[in-house]
Amino acid sequence: MIEKTGVPSLEQVKQEFPDKVVLKKPKAIIECYKEIPCNPCHTSCPFDAIFIPEDINVRPKIDFDKCTGCGICVYNCPGLAIMVTQIKEGKILMKIPYEFTPLPKVDQTVNVVNRAGEKISEGIVRKVQLSEKQNKTALIHIELDEKYAYEAITIEVLHGS
Amino acid sequence: MRINKHPILDFPERKKVSFTFNGKKLFGYEGDTIASALHAQGIKHLSDSIHKKRPRGFYCAIGNCASCNMIVDGVPNVRTCITPLKEGVDVRKQDGKGRF
Amino acid sequence: MRRVEVAIIGSGPAGLAAAKPLLDAGAKVLMIDRSDMLGGQLTKQTHMFFGSEKQHASKRGIDILKLMVDEIQYHENLTVLTETTVVGLYQDRVISCVKHDEYFKIQADYILVASGASEKSLPFENNDLPGVYAAGAVQTLMNVYGVKPGERVLMIGSGNIGLIVSYQLMQAGVEVPMLLEAADTIGGYLVHASKIRRLGVDIRTNMSVKRAIGKASVEAAEIWRLDKHWQGIPGTEEIVPCDTICLSVGLAPLTELLQQAGADIKYVRELGGNVPIINKKYQTSLENVYTCGDVAGIEEASSAMISGEIAGLEIARSAGYKIDNIDQHISRLHDDLTNLRNGPHGEKIRIGLEKVGVK
Numbered sequence: 001m002i003e004k005t006g007v008p009s010l011e012q013v014k015q016e017f018p019d020k021v022v023l024k025k026p027k028a029i030i031e032c033y034k035e036i037p038c039n040p041c042h043t044s045c046p047f048d049a050i051f052i053p054e055d056i057n058v059r060p061k062i063d064f065d066k067c068t069g070c071g072i073c074v075y076n077c078p079g080l081a082i083m084v085t086q087i088k089e090g091k092i093l094m095k096i097p098y099e100f101t102p103l104p105k106v107d108q109t110v111n112v113v114n115r116a117g118e119k120i121s122e123g124i125v126r127k128v129q130l131s132e133k134q135n136k137t138a139l140i141h142i143e144l145d146e147k148y149a150y151e152a153i154t155i156e157v158l159h160g161s
Numbered sequence: 162m163r164i165n166k167h168p169i170l171d172f173p174e175r176k177k178v179s180f181t182f183n184g185k186k187l188f189g190y191e192g193d194t195i196a197s198a199l200h201a202q203g204i205k206h207l208s209d210s211i212h213k214k215r216p217r218g219f220y221c222a223i224g225n226c227a228s229c230n231m232i233v234d235g236v237p238n239v240r241t242c243i244t245p246l247k248e249g250v251d252v253r254k255q256d257g258k259g260r261f
Numbered sequence: 262m263r264r265v266e267v268a269i270i271g272s273g274p275a276g277l278a279a280a281k282p283l284l285d286a287g288a289k290v291l292m293i294d295r296s297d298m299l300g301g302q303l304t305k306q307t308h309m310f311f312g313s314e315k316q317h318a319s320k321r322g323i324d325i326l327k328l329m330v331d332e333i334q335y336h337e338n339l340t341v342l343t344e345t346t347v348v349g350l351y352q353d354r355v356i357s358c359v360k361h362d363e364y365f366k367i368q369a370d371y372i373l374v375a376s377g378a379s380e381k382s383l384p385f386e387n388n389d390l391p392g393v394y395a396a397g398a399v400q401t402l403m404n405v406y407g408v409k410p411g412e413r414v415l416m417i418g419s420g421n422i423g424l425i426v427s428y429q430l431m432q433a434g435v436e437v438p439m440l441l442e443a444a445d446t447i448g449g450y451l452v453h454a455s456k457i458r459r460l461g462v463d464i465r466t467n468m469s470v471k472r473a474i475g476k477a478s479v480e481a482a483e484i485w486r487l488d489k490h491w492q493g494i495p496g497t498e499e500i501v502p503c504d505t506i507c508l509s510v511g512l513a514p515l516t517e518l519l520q521q522a523g524a525d526i527k528y529v530r531e532l533g534g535n536v537p538i539i540n541k542k543y544q545t546s547l548e549n550v551y552t553c554g555d556v557a558g559i560e561e562a563s564s565a566m567i568s569g570e571i572a573g574l575e576i577a578r579s580a581g582y583k584i585d586n587i588d589q590h591i592s593r594l595h596d597d598l599t600n601l602r603n604g605p606h607g608e609k610i611r612i613g614l615e616k617v618g619v620k
Binding site for chain 2: 099100101102136
Binding site for chain 3: 164168172200205206221223225
C-alpha cells in the first residue's frame with residue numbers, strides 16, 4: 001500500500017499507462033497518486049498534453065494523443081514522478097530522471113529496479129541527456145526487455161567512478 | 162567525510178584554514194563553521210553535559226539549540242555551528258557550563 | 262540608539278520576500294540574520310520546489326534564493342546585519358542584538374519577525390549522543406558545508422523533510438537503509454516517498470527508535486514496532502547498524518521574541534506549537550509588529566514566501582507608501598495561499614489557522 005511503503009500497486013501503475021498499442025510511440029507516464037499543490041508538468045509541457053486546472057492540487061491528466069514523449073516534464077517534475085516509455089520490437093525504451101553522480105555512460109549495462117527498489121533486470125544505457133535547461137536533472141535512456149514494462153522504474157545508483 | 166562530487170552542488174577548492182582542537186593542530190576550509198570543520202575531521206563530541214558529563218554533539222546546526230557550545234579562544238558557550246572558522250582559532254571541548 | 266524604518270528579523274524565504282515590496286515602495290529596510298549568509302534554510306534546499314510558477318515551482322531552492330537575493334541586495338535602502346543574533350524584543354519596538362562580542366540596541370518604526378522555526382527532538386534513550394542529529398542539521402552540514410554527517414543514516418520521520426533529506430543524503434553518497442514513521446501512514450508527499458523507496462530505502466510505518474547505541478557517538482540504533490497509542494511493543498526490537506540517527510519529527514515556531522514583547526500567543530498543535538495571534542495583514546497584537554513565515558505557523562517554504570510578500574506590502578501600506586493596485590495584488594496573494602493549502606496536505610494548516618482566527 002503506497003501510503004505505508006511508498007510502493008504503488010500494480011493496478012495503480014497500470015492505470016497510468018495507455019494501451020500498449022499507444023506505446024509504439026514514446027509517452028509520458030505520470031505517477032502522481034495523491035493531490036499535492038504542484039503544476040510544473042502542466043506549465044512546462046510545450047504540447048499542452050498535461051492538464052492541471054486552476055486548483056493546482058488536482059492530479060495531472062495526460063492526453064496521450066498530444067504527448068510526444070519529449071521528456072521535458074520528466075526533468076521539470078519536482079517529485080521526479082514522471083518517466084517516458086516506449087515499446088518497440090520486444091523492448092522498452094524508457095527515459096528516466098537521474099540526479100546522482102557519476103552519470104552512467106552510453107552502452108553501459110545497469111541494474112534496473114522496480115518501485116520497491118528490487119533489481120529486476122539488466123538494462124542498457126542508450127543515451128544520457130543533460131543540457132543547461134535541465135538544471136542538473138539528467139535524462140537517462142534505458143533499453144530492456146518488454147516484459148518489464150509495468151515494473152521498471154529506475155536504475156540502481158552507480159557508485160564511484 | 163568531505164563530499165567531493167555532488168550531482169547538484171559544486172564544492173570548489175577552497176583555501177585551507179588551520180586551527181587547533183584541544184591543542185591539536187587541524188585544518189578546515191574557508192567557508193566552514195567551526196562545527197563543520199570538526200565534523201569533517203570525524204570529531205562529533207563537542208562538549209560534556211552539565212550534570213552527568215555525557216558526550217554532546219551538535220543538534221540543529223543553525224544556532225537554535227546550543228548543543229554545539231564550545232570554548233573558542235577562551236570564550237565559553239560559543240555556538241560553533243554558526244561561528245565561521247578563522248585562521249589560528251583555539252577551539253576546546255567544553256566541560257559543562259563553561260566559565261568566563 | 263540607532264533608529265530604522267523597518268527591521269526584518271530573519272532573512273529566510275519569508276523575510277527576503279517581505280523586503281522586496283518594502284524596498285520597491287521606498288522604505289528603508291534593515292535585515293538581521295544570525296548566520297553569516299542570507300537565505301535561512303533556503304541555503305540548503307537543493308531539490309526542486311512544488312507549487313506553481315508564481316512560487317518558482319520546479320526551480321531548486323538554492324536557485325530561488327539567488328533570484329531573491331539578486332533582486333534586493335544592491336538596493337540603496339537595504340542594510341544587512343549578518344552574524345547578528347536578536348536577543349530581545351520590547352514593546353516600544355526596541356530590539357537588542359549581539360554581533361560577535363558587541364551588544365547594541367535598535368529602535369524601529371516597524372518590526373517584522375520572520376524568525377522561522379526550530380527542529381523538534383524525540384525522547385528515547387541516548388538521544389543526546391553525538392550522531393543523533395536533526396534532519397535540517399544534516400542538510401546544512403551536507404549542502405552548505407559539503408560535509409557528510411556519516412556513512413549510514415537511519416532516518417526517523419516521514420514528513421517532507423525526512424523524505425527529502427533521505428534523498429539528499431543519497432545524493433551526497435551516504436547510505437540510508439531505513440526510514441521509520443511512528444504513524445500509520447507516510448506523512449509527506451507520496452512522490453517523495455516513492456522516489457526514495459525505489460532507490461532502496463526501506464520505509465516502515467508504525468515503527469520508531471527505542472534507543473541509540475554507542476559510547477562517544479552513535480554506533481547503532483535499536484528500533485521497535487509501535488502500537489496504536491504509539492507505545493513500543495516489547496519483543497519487536499531490531500538492531501540497525503548506523504553512525505547517524507536523523508530526526509525529522511517536526512518543527513516548532515521560534516516565537517520567543519514575540520512572547521518576550523508580550524504579543525498574544527496561542528498554542529495550536531496543527532501549526533507546530535505556540536504561534537502569535539495574527540490577522541490577515543500578518544499584524545500581531547503589538548502595534549506595528551508584524552510576522553510571517555514559519556514563526557506564524559509551520560508550512561512549506563512557498564507559503565512562507567507568499568506570507569512574507571503580503572506582510573511586506575501591508576507594512577508599506579501602513580507606513581503610508583502608495584503602491585499601485587495593492588488591493589488586487591494582496592488579494593491575489595491570498596488566493597495563491599488558499600490554493601497551496603487546498604489539498605489533503607493543507608488540511609492541518611487550514612484547521613490551525615481557523616484556531617488562530619485568521620480567515
